[in-house]
Amino acid sequence: DVDRYKHFLEQHYDLNPRGRNDAYCDTMMRRRGLTSPCKDTNTFIHGTENNIKDICTDKNGEPYKENFRRSKSPFQVTTCKLRGGSTRPPCRYRATAGSRNIAIACGPGLPVHFDESF
Numbered sequence: 001d002v003d004r005y006k007h008f009l010e011q012h013y014d015l016n017p018r019g020r021n022d023a024y025c026d027t028m029m030r031r032r033g034l035t036s037p038c039k040d041t042n043t044f045i046h047g048t049e050n051n052i053k054d055i056c057t058d059k060n061g062e063p064y065k066e067n068f069r070r071s072k073s074p075f076q077v078t079t080c081k082l083r084g085g086s087t088r089p090p091c092r093y094r095a096t097a098g099s100r101n102i103a104i105a106c107g108p109g110l111p112v113h114f115d116e117s118f
């Protein structure tokens with residue numbers, strides 16, 4: 001449903017990133033409300049909404065594991081991984097940028113959950 005899709009976008013969608021380095025992660029994780037407590041791992045997808053939505057159809061996706069779908073084409077992604085053991089803010093992240101296929105869960109036709117990239 002649409003609310004879960006909006007939540008997915010808020011957490012995982014960033015079409016035109018600046019930097020894609022550790023500072024990018026620190027800023028984005030805070031801006032997207034993922035820092036109270038510090039979320040351990042979060043991936044930002046630098047693709048269009050339409051290309052991401054197409055993972056939920058045969059156009060750019062195929063079944064994967066139980067409830068997931070994986071993209072047929074790779075996306076530019078940046079994964080932010082919390083540094084250090086504490087989830088108490090301020091949250092400092094390590095960025096890993098690359099081009100990867102991604103696995104997501106779809107509600108009725110819409111992405112609702114990010115699973116992994118590979």
Ligand code: T3P
Pocket residue numbers: 011041042043079113114115116117
């Ligand atoms: P959410 O369900 O809020 O999208 O797997 C647990 C959470 O970690 C899940 O959050 C997805 C997120 N995650 C990433 O964003 N990127 C990754 O590469 C992995 C492994 C997990």
